[in-house]
Amino acid sequence: MHEIVTRLLDLVRETAQEHPLWCFPIAAVIAFTESFLGLSFLPCTILLVTLGGVIGASHIALWPAVTGAVIGSLIGDWICWWIGKRYHQQIVHVWPFRKFEAEIEKGLNFFHRWGVLGIFIGRFLGPFRATVPLVSGMSELGFWTFTLANTTAAVIWAYVLLAFPALATRYLVM
Secondary structure (H helix, E strand, O other): OHHHHHHHHHHHHHHHHHOHHHHHHHHHHHHHHHHOOOOOOOOHHHHHHHHHHHHHHHOOOOHHHHHHHHHHHHHHHHHHHHHHHHHHHHHHHOOOHHHHHHHHHHHHHHHHHHOHHHHHHHHOOHHHHOHHHHHHHHOOOOHHHHHHHHHHHHHHHHHHHHHHHHHHHHHOOO
């Protein structure tokens, strides 16, 4: 796994440096992967932080990457929300979700405890990032309520993960 992570980090670093316009789709794919249950095992937070560092060091525009990360995460979350809404409790019997039964149960407990605020909190907690959208749908949360809370959290999350390393490398690293 360490070799895969190293290769992914190198790929993100090299591609962003050589092709700055690719920061938008790179961030979108990474954030989608981070947000979609079943793909969220990859070290996407580290990849986004690395992308932020490359952006800062290379003086690349930050907003395309932030926008890409927001859009990618929203698409992953909307798909998970829809799957949860469509399949409810049956989801734990469908591949690939059946292998995440314990995580889905934890996500349900978390969501029932925190409600809509759990969508916001869950965005910043790795174990819940991919499960909260799914369980929001399973819990019959309305699409627009989910989207409002989720979009707000996604914008802040993407900005924090990309802007802090970008600013640190741009202004603190000489």
